[in-house]
Amino acid sequence: xxxxSHYLILSAILFCIGLYGVYRRKNLLLLLFSTxxxxxxxxxxxxxISKFYGDLTGQMFAFFIVAVAASEVAVGLGLMIVWYKRxxxxxxxxxxxxxx
Amino acid sequence: MEHMETYLxxxxxxxxxxxxxxSLFADKPKMLVTGIGTSTLLFVSWVSSVVLLMHxxxxxxxxxxxxxxxxxxxxxxxxxxxxxxxSATMMFVVTTVSTVVHVYSIGYMDHDxxxxxxxxxxxxxxxxxxxxxxxxNFAGLFIGWEGVGLCSWALIGFWYERESASWAANEAFIxxxxxxxxxxxxxFLVYWNFGSLQYDVVFAQVDGMDATILMMTTAFLFIGAMGxxxxxxxxxxxxxxxxxxxxxxxxxxxxxxxxxxxxxxIRANPLYSLVPEVSYFVACLGAFVAIFAxxxxxxxxxxxxxxxxSTLSQLGYMFVAAGLGAYWxxxxxxxxxxxxxxxxxxxAGNVMHAMDDELDIFKMGGLSKKMKWTMIMMTLxxxxxxxxxxxxxxxxxxxxxxxxxxxxxxxxxxxxWFTAGLTAFYSFRLVMLVFFGEERYKIFGFHPHEAYRYxxxxxxxxxxxxxxxxxxxxxxxxxxxxxxxIEEYEVSHTVFWILVVITQGIALGGIALAVYKYSHGxxxxxxxxxxxxxxxxxxxxxxxxxxxxxxxxxAEISTIMWKDFDLxxxxxxxxxxxxxxxxxxxxxxxxQSGNLSNMLRWMGVGLLILLVAAILYSPVR
Numbered sequence: 001x002x003x004x005s006h007y008l009i010l011s012a013i014l015f016c017i018g019l020y021g022v023y024r025r026k027n028l029l030l031l032l033f034s035t036x037x038x039x040x041x042x043x044x045x046x047x048x049i050s051k052f053y054g055d056l057t058g059q060m061f062a063f064f065i066v067a068v069a070a071s072e073v074a075v076g077l078g079l080m081i082v083w084y085k086r087x088x089x090x091x092x093x094x095x096x097x098x099x100x
Numbered sequence: 101m102e103h104m105e106t107y108l109x110x111x112x113x114x115x116x117x118x119x120x121x122x123s124l125f126a127d128k129p130k131m132l133v134t135g136i137g138t139s140t141l142l143f144v145s146w147v148s149s150v151v152l153l154m155h156x157x158x159x160x161x162x163x164x165x166x167x168x169x170x171x172x173x174x175x176x177x178x179x180x181x182x183x184x185x186x187s188a189t190m191m192f193v194v195t196t197v198s199t200v201v202h203v204y205s206i207g208y209m210d211h212d213x214x215x216x217x218x219x220x221x222x223x224x225x226x227x228x229x230x231x232x233x234x235x236x237n238f239a240g241l242f243i244g245w246e247g248v249g250l251c252s253w254a255l256i257g258f259w260y261e262r263e264s265a266s267w268a269a270n271e272a273f274i275x276x277x278x279x280x281x282x283x284x285x286x287x288f289l290v291y292w293n294f295g296s297l298q299y300d301v302v303f304a305q306v307d308g309m310d311a312t313i314l315m316m317t318t319a320f321l322f323i324g325a326m327g328x329x330x331x332x333x334x335x336x337x338x339x340x341x342x343x344x345x346x347x348x349x350x351x352x353x354x355x356x357x358x359x360x361x362x363x364x365x366i367r368a369n370p371l372y373s374l375v376p377e378v379s380y381f382v383a384c385l386g387a388f389v390a391i392f393a394x395x396x397x398x399x400x401x402x403x404x405x406x407x408x409x410s411t412l413s414q415l416g417y418m419f420v421a422a423g424l425g426a427y428w429x430x431x432x433x434x435x436x437x438x439x440x441x442x443x444x445x446x447x448a449g450n451v452m453h454a455m456d457d458e459l460d461i462f463k464m465g466g467l468s469k470k471m472k473w474t475m476i477m478m479t480l481x482x483x484x485x486x487x488x489x490x491x492x493x494x495x496x497x498x499x500x501x502x503x504x505x506x507x508x509x510x511x512x513x514x515x516x517w518f519t520a521g522l523t524a525f526y527s528f529r530l531v532m533l534v535f536f537g538e539e540r541y542k543i544f545g546f547h548p549h550e551a552y553r554y555x556x557x558x559x560x561x562x563x564x565x566x567x568x569x570x571x572x573x574x575x576x577x578x579x580x581x582x583x584x585x586i587e588e589y590e591v592s593h594t595v596f597w598i599l600v601v602i603t604q605g606i607a608l609g610g611i612a613l614a615v616y617k618y619s620h621g622x623x624x625x626x627x628x629x630x631x632x633x634x635x636x637x638x639x640x641x642x643x644x645x646x647x648x649x650x651x652x653x654x655a656e657i658s659t660i661m662w663k664d665f666d667l668x669x670x671x672x673x674x675x676x677x678x679x680x681x682x683x684x685x686x687x688x689x690x691x692q693s694g695n696l697s698n699m700l701r702w703m704g705v706g707l708l709i710l711l712v713a714a715i716l717y718s719p720v721r
Binding site: 019 | 694695696704
């Protein structure tokens, strides 16, 4: 029997994977992938809880997140292409121009 | 009635206009027009004052409210002015002396490079003094009081490039500040207990007032008066104030400002007459200062300081009269004293000019040949000061002695009587040493000359008043009887004549002793070795005592407070706050590196913190 907890645990695992990716990856493209995983972890949680309570608001919210993620990728990829053309690399440590 | 208001405003504001006009050219080289302009406006003010004096002579009072000033909550203070018989007398005295002094100063300050600045301050002083005497409430009086203090500071320190002058100016200002604190407390007490600062409102309620409150109020107000009128123990500034130009000494430190304390007591007479303890203290202090200051004048060698001590002594006389309830006598002596003392100072100014600002009277002598008119006028003033019939001082001073005797205050009377002798002696010691005897100035290479003729002309009204002012005694009594209690001090006819004769006797004796001694070579040098001479010559060591026991400990405490308290506690606290913020900024600066992976890490930390917070403080739980 698959219960709400299983979904939430899946969501948490996905989230941790995403977070790990955000921390460890130095490539900007992979960073973007990691954030997508983070967003989808949240989506799984929303959908599961929406089903559990019989309230469609959560699923609706998940759709919004999908839409936002899509537009984010569109804009983000565009920016990244420009960046790659200029610098020839997507390593985030090379993005730094300030010296605190 | 309408036009009387106009005269009032003209009398009050003409000096201010003059002052503002002269101040436009304050840093310019000498312009004769500033001197003449201010003098003319002062004369206009004098004419208005005389018109007002005539108007109030038959009992009318001009009372105007110019505008509201402070109106907040229960506090209501209008800018109001009143010309009653007391303030009209004061206005007459102030404008007369200041007009004379202004004209005289055109000659005296002739070669000074700050000629214009001098007139700006001098007229500003007259304006402040007019505010002081014309105000119809304590707040306005206080403003004038501070105004004259400020102008006095600026004029004592007029030659500020001299160390001693700016020191004396600061001394005068600071000592007056100490006394003004007492005065302010007195004014607060008046407001608290009477609910108003208007004279008429306050004085209408005095009868029902608690005796302790009245006593505290009058005592605190008198502290203010002690500072301004340089009574013991706040007297040292007056002698040092002689650093200022001589016309300033004549106007401010003899005729007008220093009498403000006496004016305050006279003005507040409904309060003082209900508190015999304080009044008696006022009288005793006055008598003490009278003899104390006269004794210092006996041996001093400085021309102006001798006259300054005599001013102090005469102020003591006025306080005796005011303290014994004879307010009109105090006012009368204030008036006559203003005339002859201003004359004496202006004469001293002529002598100083002739002697290239030399002040030691032992370097003068025999000046009467060169300066006949100055000699005549100073002798007249000295006769008036000594209280010889028929000069002005006789009438007022004799009245004070009579009041003291009639009130059974025989000790006070004896002190004042003896002081009258001292006064006569030191006045004529000065006259003899300056104008007669051996021409010692020749040894020191001076070439004295008489002052400009118009300066002598300017002095002549004062000379005339110093001679005849006493004969207006009955008119004066009629005038002030509308405003002040006139009590008849009945002594029997015989006693009266005995008093007059013995007072005249000691005064003439003093003069005779001075004339005899100093025309025969003066006192022997042995005197200068005696303890009493040294005591008097060093002003009872009071300046030294103040220096040793007040100024030096104060400076030491200040140093300790500065080094131990201010630097180590106050500054350290402030610095600690500043440096800790600065250091934390330096430490957290690295966060703002612009490195995306670092930022993401911080974001993760923030997320974690928020998550923990959400769990701990979740409302569902």
